[in-house]
Amino acid sequence: DAMSSVVCLRTPALALPVRAVRGARASRAAAVTPAAVARPAGVKTSNEPSDRALQASAAPATATSALAALTFFAMPEAAQAAVDPVASAFAAYGHYLGLVLVVASLTVEKMLIKPEMTEDEAQKLVVADSVYGIAGVLVLYTGYLRITQYGKGWDFYSHEPIFWVKMALFGVMGSSSLFNTIKIIQMAAKKANGEANSSAIGEKLSARMQKIVNGELLAIGSIPLAAATMARGVGYGDGSFPWQAGAGGVAAVCLGLTVKYVKEAITWEDEKVVEKVEA
Template identity: 30%
Template sequence: MTPQLSDLLLALLHHLAVFALVAALFSQYLLLGGQPDAARLRTLGQLDKGYAALAAGILAIGFARAAHGAKGWAFYADNPVFWTKIAVFGLIGLLSAVPTLRFLRWQKQGGLPDASSWRGTRRWILAELLLLPLLPLLAILMARGIGL
């Protein structure tokens, strides 16, 4: 496989995984807009597992792109915009821990959460969604050599 084709495939996988992550997160947000019920709780748990797998995949593919892509690691390693993007992604990941722990606790307890906890969890998801647009903004800045 040529380096250009490898770079293209890594970029495609990275973008598709990001789109899927956004879809999973927005689906959680929508589900939490309704009333708690067992089916929603199960679906939220499944979406959350997919979200975690996608986040891990995005990191792995992203670092593979940085290390083996067309621009090479040197382009990213000394770029503070790249590290800011990683920090924002990490912050979103930290925020996602609260809903994940709640979903797990609710499933383990076998009951349904109270309406206040349900709405509160939706606000955590909203915080993640509000931070997400920073990621493509930072990517755009990097692509234009900002931070070098």
């Protein structure tokens, strides 16, 4: 019928229930017809009771199918997921995997950063920071896919203030990590040049790097809360929030923190270096 055709065109996920309804109608009709044929000759029969029974039994299934169709029309994101559920699932998996790797690498960094690190610990720190960078790119890329292709759509997220709060948290996490990354690269460069005690850092630098890792963990821990409230439309209102304001705020935060931490890392002088100069 017309409703079944519309449902099939709307999403393949509803095609199976519709076929089941049609099959149920056919099986009921086939079950009623032989009984009527088997009656003795000369006995008048009427198809009206059978027709009524068939219509009555098919009505709930038809109503269920129509309700499912209306549900999918009201929730286009569900229909979108039904079109390519495998790709959507892999995008979500990659996003969550990236977040787990970010937390794991930051935890390893927090455990390794200390004054007078050994060469082995310094090498592990380089690996952990590399994993952190790769995981951050994975989170960013899969997040882009989920926003533009598999989620509620850019039109929703761009006018959701908490979405921009989430992006700002991610920007804070990424920008602040530049300080530690630069110092780790400097240590690796010293080791490559054959300098003695290349992995040794002072108390002051160690405390600063630990403080930054703590801030990154706080930011990544706040992102799931922002994501949960964002997905439920908290703060969305009438959808009039200008995306330009959100994007501008995130850009300003990222740019400002990037300049701050890069400059601080490049101009940093450890207390050991200062002592040598004074001596």
